[in-house]
Amino acid sequence: MKRILLLLFVLCAEQFSILKSQTICIETRSTQLILKVKTDGRLYQTWLGCRLQTEEAIGETDMPRSSNTNMLGKGYEVYPVMGTEDHYEPAFEIRHSDGNPTSVLKYVRHKQENNETTIELKDDLYPVHVVLHYVAYPEENVIKQWTDIYHDEKGEVNISRYASGILYFECQDYYLMQFADDWAKEMQIKETKLEYGKKILDTRLGTRSAMITPPYFMVGMDEPVAENHGEVLMGTIAWTGNYRMTFDIDHNNCLRVITSINPDQSRYLLKRGEMFRTPEFIWTLSHSRTAQGSRDMQQWVMHHHLYKGQDDRWTLLNNWENIYFRFDEEKLQTLFGEAKELGVDLFLLDDGRFGNKYPRNNDRQGLGDWEVMEKKLPNGLPFTVKKCEEQGIGFGIWIEPEMVNPNSELYENHHDWVIELPNRKTYYSRHQLVLDLSNPKVQDFVFGVVDGLMTECPSIKYMKWDCNSPMTNVYSAYEGMNQGNLFIDYTRRLYKVLDRIQQKYPGLVMMLFSSGGGRSDLGALKYFTEFWCSDDTDPIERLFIQWGFSYFMPAKAMCSHVTDWDKRASIKFRTDVCFPYKLGFDLDLQKHSNADRDYCRQAVREWNRLKPILFSPNLYRLVSPYDGNHCVLMRISDDKSHALVFAYDLHPRFREHIATIHLQGLDPQARYHIREILCVDPKKPFIDHTFTGEYLMAVGLRILTDKDMTSHIFEITKE
Numbered sequence: 001m002k003r004i005l006l007l008l009f010v011l012c013a014e015q016f017s018i019l020k021s022q023t024i025c026i027e028t029r030s031t032q033l034i035l036k037v038k039t040d041g042r043l044y045q046t047w048l049g050c051r052l053q054t055e056e057a058i059g060e061t062d063m064p065r066s067s068n069t070n071m072l073g074k075g076y077e078v079y080p081v082m083g084t085e086d087h088y089e090p091a092f093e094i095r096h097s098d099g100n101p102t103s104v105l106k107y108v109r110h111k112q113e114n115n116e117t118t119i120e121l122k123d124d125l126y127p128v129h130v131v132l133h134y135v136a137y138p139e140e141n142v143i144k145q146w147t148d149i150y151h152d153e154k155g156e157v158n159i160s161r162y163a164s165g166i167l168y169f170e171c172q173d174y175y176l177m178q179f180a181d182d183w184a185k186e187m188q189i190k191e192t193k194l195e196y197g198k199k200i201l202d203t204r205l206g207t208r209s210a211m212i213t214p215p216y217f218m219v220g221m222d223e224p225v226a227e228n229h230g231e232v233l234m235g236t237i238a239w240t241g242n243y244r245m246t247f248d249i250d251h252n253n254c255l256r257v258i259t260s261i262n263p264d265q266s267r268y269l270l271k272r273g274e275m276f277r278t279p280e281f282i283w284t285l286s287h288s289r290t291a292q293g294s295r296d297m298q299q300w301v302m303h304h305h306l307y308k309g310q311d312d313r314w315t316l317l318n319n320w321e322n323i324y325f326r327f328d329e330e331k332l333q334t335l336f337g338e339a340k341e342l343g344v345d346l347f348l349l350d351d352g353r354f355g356n357k358y359p360r361n362n363d364r365q366g367l368g369d370w371e372v373m374e375k376k377l378p379n380g381l382p383f384t385v386k387k388c389e390e391q392g393i394g395f396g397i398w399i400e401p402e403m404v405n406p407n408s409e410l411y412e413n414h415h416d417w418v419i420e421l422p423n424r425k426t427y428y429s430r431h432q433l434v435l436d437l438s439n440p441k442v443q444d445f446v447f448g449v450v451d452g453l454m455t456e457c458p459s460i461k462y463m464k465w466d467c468n469s470p471m472t473n474v475y476s477a478y479e480g481m482n483q484g485n486l487f488i489d490y491t492r493r494l495y496k497v498l499d500r501i502q503q504k505y506p507g508l509v510m511m512l513f514s515s516g517g518g519r520s521d522l523g524a525l526k527y528f529t530e531f532w533c534s535d536d537t538d539p540i541e542r543l544f545i546q547w548g549f550s551y552f553m554p555a556k557a558m559c560s561h562v563t564d565w566d567k568r569a570s571i572k573f574r575t576d577v578c579f580p581y582k583l584g585f586d587l588d589l590q591k592h593s594n595a596d597r598d599y600c601r602q603a604v605r606e607w608n609r610l611k612p613i614l615f616s617p618n619l620y621r622l623v624s625p626y627d628g629n630h631c632v633l634m635r636i637s638d639d640k641s642h643a644l645v646f647a648y649d650l651h652p653r654f655r656e657h658i659a660t661i662h663l664q665g666l667d668p669q670a671r672y673h674i675r676e677i678l679c680v681d682p683k684k685p686f687i688d689h690t691f692t693g694e695y696l697m698a699v700g701l702r703i704l705t706d707k708d709m710t711s712h713i714f715e716i717t718k719e
Helices: 003-023 055-059 290-304 329-342 378-389 409-413 440-456 483-504 540-547 570-576 594-614 691-697
Strands: 022-027 031-037 043-050 069-075 092-095 106-112 118-125 128-137 142-151 157-170 174-180 187-194 197-202 216-221 231-238 243-251 254-261 268-270 280-286 316-318 345-350 392-397 462-465 508-514 530-531 557-564 582-585 619-623 632-634 642-649 673-675 688-692 710-718
Touching: 022 128, 043 157, 069 187, 106 619, 118 329, 128 243, 142 157, 142 268, 142 290, 157 280, 174 243, 187 540, 231 243, 231 268, 254 290, 268 483, 268 710, 280 290, 290 619, 316 673, 329 378, 329 594, 345 462, 378 392, 378 440, 392 440, 440 483, 462 540, 540 557, 540 570, 557 570, 570 594, 570 642, 570 710, 582 594, 594 642
Parallel strands: 316 345, 316 582, 345 392, 392 462, 462 508, 508 530, 530 557, 557 582
Antiparallel strands: 022 031, 031 043, 043 069, 092 157, 106 118, 118 128, 128 142, 142 280, 157 254, 157 268, 174 187, 174 216, 197 243, 216 231, 231 280, 243 254, 619 632, 632 642, 642 710, 673 688, 673 710
16 A cells, blocks of 8 residues: 555656756846647747746646736746637638648647747647747847747648747736837837737838837736836738738736737748748837836847848948939039048949930839949949049948839830739839749849849948838749748748848848838848838938837847938037937038038947947937927947937927936946037037036936927937
8 A cells, every 4th residue: 555655656757857847937137928838739928027036836737816916826828829718819820631620739848949949730630830939038038939830741731820839917907108100100109008909010011011010019017008117019020922910809808928020921831841941020028117128129230130231331321312213423423522521431333324225314214124224334333443443532422122014025025023913003102013022033133133233342341231012912923832832931931032132141231111110120130231111211200210119129230321301400400410320411411511421421430439328228218209398318338338318499488397307227326428429519518517417317308499490419428
């Protein structure tokens, strides 16, 4: 009898050990995600929130529903499948080769190594595997997750939903902050309270994936999203194509947040042995405020994701808004001299240099015919590059390799390379169509646009990669193409081309551009060093656009150019709005006064001096333009010894109350000298004084005014 009891004890101990080993904990410095395998063999999320300190809390499997945020009772399935007993939005939908429309996924094994967790699930009746990946970044408090799907069935298998991941929350209320978008109206903040049912953010535009709905969101738990208090989930999907974000509240008031490729028109035929990898879902759960979540996200993007995120950034002069298509060799050489005078690092030659049968003198023809236009550049592109470099500045160039005008030799010779319905009237966006990157010959052609330029002119330093058309008339003429795979395969093949470029030309710097901010996703920014926020360079509008992007994007990734939009604003105000980001110029300097040109030159010098602070991820948004007629931003070094404050008066009302601004992030015991830089009159700075950090944060400063479109930049140094 004792032996039987001992054996039972050993068996129970072994079973307890197995169950304990199947509690999977994924954590950062302040966030913990706990997954558990239950007695049915399936995987459930049982906790997502602040880090729990005791093993008892982590190991608890059957907690009752509690007012404690995110303790999910007995848990919710981590990767639910359409057709099972879960009646809400699923992560996965499959049709097996025998027509069976569901799978039941059970835990097989998991591995944790170097902050990466891999969990394998398998259908217990079919050879279908789902592998969940989580990578935790402890210092940045960011978690990245994605899913791999593959099968070994002999017949045809289709998948119709394929989430990157699901997160569950139990709170009293949920508030969604999303971003609305359009040409010249990017990243406009919209907030709504989520109620029972679904709220979906998605896009079906194919190429210009961020246009209309940028792929970013924030969810406030129990209270609206706020800068300096409350718990907030901040997330995005790294995908340069159609995506979907679903916020689904069930009858128990549990919120599930699901990110995925958009399944619309994308019933994917998954071949036997093929690995279907979802995009990365990148998120942070900030337990104190949006401000900290934003700083964590910016730091993560710079240190772990953005191409050349730790490298320098260059100033430039672009010719587009100055002369558009109207240039020749003589005019360009004049502009090279202006770039040298301005003190920038690069000159960027924009659209209009190519095409002979269909000369690119407007946007209606020539796109796709990348030979240099003899009429404009009779001595060829190498001659032009050489003349630029003789001025001591680098040369950059505009390309739009994924697109074609019907009025082009490329379209005449390779009609089958174009995404276009064979039996319908063709819809054109900006007089152009999208090339079919599912075709390997087209991939070679797009790669060849960059490769040809770099072969002909190896010293080119910079390329501006444009994309002006969404995907319309969606049909591939490529032989054997499954039309349900087209949207997904297009994005994957784009990445394949960008991989080839990056491997062959690792030193090449490229700007991500899409008729403004139509592409601003983290999927593409693995290959691009920066992106264009908007074609709208009106300084007032830019404050709103850049404010929206600042929740997720580091300053060095956000291109901001001084232009002649809204000439009511002084050149100082226009320049000061661009100064905190990746600075550039796109204007005719000859039309400006000597004082204006002097100010721009001074700004370039100061920008180069202050780049370490300008590019710091330690951002404090002190006054939002959405809250009134002013905007104030602050960036500070990691050691709190050096900071910059940017104060903007938009359109103050007559005799309105001007608030005192309380700085943040300083050492309260230290003494700081604060002085205005880039003054209109250097002899009369707005402030030039020393205060304690405590004074600057508690008492504050009056750095805003009642003057229309006025700006001040303050440098703060620790004594």
